[in-house]
Amino acid sequence: MNGNKTEEGGLGDRLANLERPTPSLKERYAREVSSLLELNLSPAQRFGGWFYIASILILTAVVLIRAASGATVLTDTWPLVPVALAGGLAFAAMTAYRLCRRSIHRLHDEPYLEAMNIGGLTLVAVTVFAMGVRSDDRVLRLELIGLSMLFLAIAVVCAVFVIVRRYHLETRRKLLDIELALAELAERLDGPKKGDDR
Amino acid sequence: MSRTAQSVRDEILILRCQRGEAQALGDFVRQWEGRLFYYVRRLVPQEADAWDVLQKSWVQVVRDIRRLRDPAALRPWLYRLVRNTAISHYRAALTRQATAEFDGDLEDTSANDEVVRTEDAEEVHHALGLLPLPAREVLTLHFLEGMSVEEMAGILDVPIGTVKSRMHHAKRALRQLLTAKKESRS
Numbered sequence: 158m159n160g161n162k163t164e165e166g167g168l169g170d171r172l173a174n175l176e177r178p179t180p181s182l183k184e185r186y187a188r189e190v191s192s193l194l195e196l197n198l199s200p201a202q203r204f205g206g207w208f209y210i211a212s213i214l215i216l217t218a219v220v221l222i223r224a225a226s227g228a229t230v231l232t233d234t235w236p237l238v239p240v241a242l243a244g245g246l247a248f249a250a251m252t253a254y255r256l257c258r259r260s261i262h263r264l265h266d267e268p269y270l271e272a273m274n275i276g277g278l279t280l281v282a283v284t285v286f287a288m289g290v291r292s293d294d295r296v297l298r299l300e301l302i303g304l305s306m307l308f309l310a311i312a313v314v315c316a317v318f319v320i321v322r323r324y325h326l327e328t329r330r331k332l333l334d335i336e337l338a339l340a341e342l343a344e345r346l347d348g349p350k351k352g353d354d355r
Numbered sequence: 356m357s358r359t360a361q362s363v364r365d366e367i368l369i370l371r372c373q374r375g376e377a378q379a380l381g382d383f384v385r386q387w388e389g390r391l392f393y394y395v396r397r398l399v400p401q402e403a404d405a406w407d408v409l410q411k412s413w414v415q416v417v418r419d420i421r422r423l424r425d426p427a428a429l430r431p432w433l434y435r436l437v438r439n440t441a442i443s444h445y446r447a448a449l450t451r452q453a454t455a456e457f458d459g460d461l462e463d464t465s466a467n468d469e470v471v472r473t474e475d476a477e478e479v480h481h482a483l484g485l486l487p488l489p490a491r492e493v494l495t496l497h498f499l500e501g502m503s504v505e506e507m508a509g510i511l512d513v514p515i516g517t518v519k520s521r522m523h524h525a526k527r528a529l530r531q532l533l534t535a536k537k538e539s540r541s
Contacts, residue, residue: 168476179402186409193417194381326373333363337360
């Protein structure tokens, strides 16, 4: 459009620097943006998290000790006990990770939720499968096993999407790193290009 | 065709945001907030409201940046998002003013690009505040980012001819203001 892009870029920087924000308003904005980017856990949330972790660990210990001593811990719904404990422990591990970081970066929520969704679907699939295997009714057993396969298939598809997306971003990042190195080298040799103003 | 190192760095930053890296969005905000705040201030009369608009814009950026497929489209996307947020904030007053058109024929504005120089920044800054909103907005985008007419048309959601018309009249008005200021000084 124009031939004075570099000059306008310089002008853009100078214009932006001429803006004189009120310090108190800018501080309030900075605090709000900071809380947007990083959501700090409240004391109640931290207490709840540690309480949950302690509970699940105690429950696991009780089950293991009773199983080791030969006591009856496995009921008719025995497959549900290890499945539920495994799910609970996995969730406890993720909770502990968050508590140790003391905050949640909101952008990090999505991978976390993706993992939770895939893990949750798998857990449901395993539970439904276990219930199907235990069922005496042949038709119900087949229905439950079929349903569990459906849940498992959805979990696998979700996992594949997540992995492909991660792989794509990772590959793109590597290519961009190479492109950046080449661009920086070219600029060192030729001097900065026009329009490179930020 | 080679790109500038800065444009590659911009794309890496977007990619880092899309991968969910903790520091990426903070870096992104720091990189863009100065220019975006300048733009918002040209749209919104009250400073406190401008900060609110910018903050609301970041909420949308956090939500939508994963869907940004073409990093080259970042700048128009970002300015359009901020503008829409400002319009939502000031819907009645702002849309009424923003849709007001200048009179006059469409003209190519490329011949008027020498209207200001980099060292005129302070004069331009003050003069922008004296211009009506449509003129102020196109000139701000033009001087702040050196945007093309096509990019501005996308951001303002108006035809390219309208942007050209606004630019032409805005530059003429700005030149008159700058000349008057110089004459009053001398």
